[in-house]
Amino acid sequence: MPRYAYRLLPGLLLTPASSFAAQSAVDTGTTAWMMMSVALVLLMIPGLAMFYGGLVRTKNVLSTMMHSYVSLAIIGVLWVAVGYSLTFGKSILGGFIGWNPDYFFLGGIDNTIINGIPEYITAMFQGKFAIITPALISGAIAERVYMRGYIAFIALWFLLVYCPLCHWIWAPDGWLFNYGAAGIIDLAGGLVIHVSAGTSALVAAIYLGPRKGFPHKPMHPNNLVMTMMGAGLLWVGWFGFNAGSTLQSGLDTARALTMTQVSAASGALTWLIIEAFAFRKATALGFVSGILSGLVVITPAAGVVQPTGALFLGAASSLLCYNMLKLKMKLGYDDSLDCFGIHGVGSGLGVLLLCFFIRDSWMADAAAAAGGSWTAFDQLGVQLVGMGVTITLAVVVTYVLCVLVEKTIGFRIDEQMELEGLDQTLHGEKGYGLTNSSLHL
Secondary structure, three states, X not given: OHHHHOOOOHHHHHOOHHHOOOOOOOOHHHHHHHHHHHHHHHHHHHHHHHHHHOOOOHHHHHHHHHHHXXXXXXXXXXXXXXXXXXXXXXXXHHHOEEEOHXXXXXXXXXXXXXXXXXXXXXXXXXXXXXXXXXXXXXXXXXXXXXXXXXXXXXXXXXHHHHHHHHHHHHOOOOOOOOOXXXXXXXXXXXXXXXXXXXXXXXXXXXXXXXXXXXXXXOOOOOOHHHHHHHHHHHHHHHHHHHHHHHOOOOHHHHHHHHHHHHHHHHHHHHHHHHHHHHHOOOOHHHHHXXXXXXXXXXXXXXXXXXXXXXXXXXXXXXXXXXXXXXXXXXXXXXXXXXXXXXXXXXXXHHHHHXXXXXXXXXXXXXXXXXXXXXXXXXXXXXXXXXXXXXXXXXXXXXXXXXXXXXXXXXXXXXXXXXXXXXXXHHHOOOOOOOOOHHHHO
16 A cells, blocks of 8 residues: 555554564664664653743743653653553554553563564654653643643643544554545654644643733743754754654655755745845744744655655745744734644644645555545545544544643642742742842743
8 A cells, every 4th residue: 555655654563463473583773773763752852841941931941841841751651551552552442542451561562573673662762752742732831831730631632632643643453544545644743743732732722811911011032042952952853753753764764854854944944034024134033933844844744755845845834834923913812832833833734735745656656556546636635634633633622621620630820820930839949040030020
């Protein structure tokens, strides 16, 4: 099937372990690359923490960074305990979720080697995706949530949104993976990660309401130097994110890595050009926003497009995201750090526009599988179904979880604690020990 032509999908790991001989030889080269990819994706967590942490006010820098780091612990444990089974186990409940008791606490894979890679490595690689996805949501609700509420929210969101969606799109018996002649194209998580997180971020931001003083009170970033360093770490980590998702070390890997670089550079350059015309300046915040716009748009598409397509996607994403951030101010919702405006919108654009830049050989395989012709518009229909399903699931479940968490243990911080700052009120610490109190406003 052509779906295998654009990725050696994560789901291939999931074929029952008994189908693979434990004595299969380890491909040391591919295994080494996948171990590096695990580390690269892990690097994106501190990268995200620095990126987000630099964008908030001084009084909330530690709390915001903790939102990214705490996902390492919460989702890191849940993934080992049940997440791997729920995402990559055999479909049950009509294909709604996966289930394989042997995968609980990663049991049953101790001696398993699949496609030359120890299954432990592929499980850890997928686990890093699971960790960073709910952490992205924190950018939309920064500076105004209890830590306990946030922890409960991301744990439930992981179980009820991420795991089902990942199973549908990436597991070999997932219904969206097998939808249409070619299946959904989503190499590294345009839908599974960025659209789902971006959509949920928007719902949570609207439900919780804006920060006190938004949009009239200035809320300047506390440390753009740290934000730029975080963006650099994210760019480096994204090579593991996209190229590692091929689960090989070969031609498809080289393609994905190259398209990632091309699109990120195109996005950054386009944002610079936009600001040159709009402000006659090149801002650091604009530049890193362009980098992220280029990276998120290529995430679903890196396995199927060529360099000209990557250039176009990066530029188109920056243009759309730039205007989305302007629209946010007019609409008045407080997506604090623009999770929806960049991750949701930019990656959603890539999910759809990739259809018009697919390499000919992939399209020919799709046509053969369809028993006739298969056009970009046929694939666009498949991608639209995936987009609709992702958005619907994220909106409905996120709203329910926001209500549940708020009504039980509390989600939105109280006004006085918000004014004092979350670092001091929730953590009893200050991010910058030498600053005076006036800088904490």
